[in-house]
Amino acid sequence: MAKPRERFDGNCNASDPWLTVLIETRDLRKDYTLGDSVVHALAGVSVSIDQGEFVAVMGPSGSGKSTFMNMVGCLDRPSGGTYLLAGEDVAGKTADELAAVRNERIGFVFQQFNLLPRTSAQENVELPLVYAGVPGPERHKRAAAKLVEVGLGSRAQHHPAQLSGGQQQRVAIARALVNDPALILADEPTGALDSRTSLEIMALLQALNRGGMTIIVVTHEQDIARYAGRLISFRDGRVKSDLRQTPRDAAADLAAYDGPAEAGGMAA
Ligand SMILES: Nc1ncnc2c1ncn2[C@@H]1O[C@H](COP(=O)(O)OP(=O)(O)O)[C@@H](O)[C@H]1O
Numbered sequence: 001m002a003k004p005r006e007r008f009d010g011n012c013n014a015s016d017p018w019l020t021v022l023i024e025t026r027d028l029r030k031d032y033t034l035g036d037s038v039v040h041a042l043a044g045v046s047v048s049i050d051q052g053e054f055v056a057v058m059g060p061s062g063s064g065k066s067t068f069m070n071m072v073g074c075l076d077r078p079s080g081g082t083y084l085l086a087g088e089d090v091a092g093k094t095a096d097e098l099a100a101v102r103n104e105r106i107g108f109v110f111q112q113f114n115l116l117p118r119t120s121a122q123e124n125v126e127l128p129l130v131y132a133g134v135p136g137p138e139r140h141k142r143a144a145a146k147l148v149e150v151g152l153g154s155r156a157q158h159h160p161a162q163l164s165g166g167q168q169q170r171v172a173i174a175r176a177l178v179n180d181p182a183l184i185l186a187d188e189p190t191g192a193l194d195s196r197t198s199l200e201i202m203a204l205l206q207a208l209n210r211g212g213m214t215i216i217v218v219t220h221e222q223d224i225a226r227y228a229g230r231l232i233s234f235r236d237g238r239v240k241s242d243l244r245q246t247p248r249d250a251a252a253d254l255a256a257y258d259g260p261a262e263a264g265g266m267a268a
């Protein structure tokens with residue numbers, strides 16, 4: 001017989017060890033009104049994502065991928081349906097409350113890295129901690145540790161222009177990690193990188209995932225999606241398919257890769 005849960009104190013949050021569902025959307029909808037027509041960018045999306053999953057989101061342009069990520073990332077509010085993040089209903093929160101949820105729980109990674117240009121890697125990584133009100137010495141320590149974790153300990157004082165595209169994306173990943181989020185959301189994280197560097201970034205994301213981090217990646221590349229353990233495909237604002245797969249190992253593929261190395265330069 002299954003052992004009953006030890007205790008429930010009514011405080012349902014991510015620190016509860018038995019809570020495994022991190023993201024739950026039910027009939028999530030987002031409408032945009034353009035003139036007198038309404039675009040159903042999300043037309044009823046119900047998905048459940050557990051802590052520790054690595055999910056790839058795919059689908060043609062206009063299928064609702066970014067809208068879905070914006071909802072999951074608490075960047076925008078749905079027109080209908082519910083969204084529970086770590087058991088907490090976030091659909092009804094104010095803009096300020098959503099900002100707090102983002103800062104505490106979500107790390108964002110973008111195609112174009114979105115680093116501040118005339119600012120060191122170290123300072124870029126510290127930025128979310130500035131917003132969170134973490135004192136200077138603690139900030140420096142935590143940001144430095146995250147740069148080491150992504151393999152850039154020796155580049156802390158470099159500015160983005162002095163780093164390759166892959167290194168810039170590592171800085172962006174360190175920045176996403178610095179608040180110890182529950183979730184990493186990456187929208188086309190390899191879209192501006194060459195094949196080999198893309199593999200490096202996927203190997204890094206897989207390593208983080210093996211350490212327990214929940215990761216959702218939007219990609220239009222099948223080659224990238226195969227490193228995820230689950231593939232959710234969108235079409236016309238709906239989930240068209242949702243499949244588990246055995247992920248390929250990016251580190252192994254990288255070791256076997258014989259294509260050109262990153263030309264040290266910036267991706268376009
Ligand atoms: N801010 C907006 N205003 C109006 N329509 C939008 C807006 N954002 C997205 N849409 C529309 O919603 C649909 C889904 O867009 P999006 O989520 O960006 O798709 P994807 O990321 O899969 O390309 C598209 O038809 C798009 O034109």
Ligand SMILES: [Mg+2]
Nearest residue numbers: 062065066067
């Ligand atoms: Mg998009």
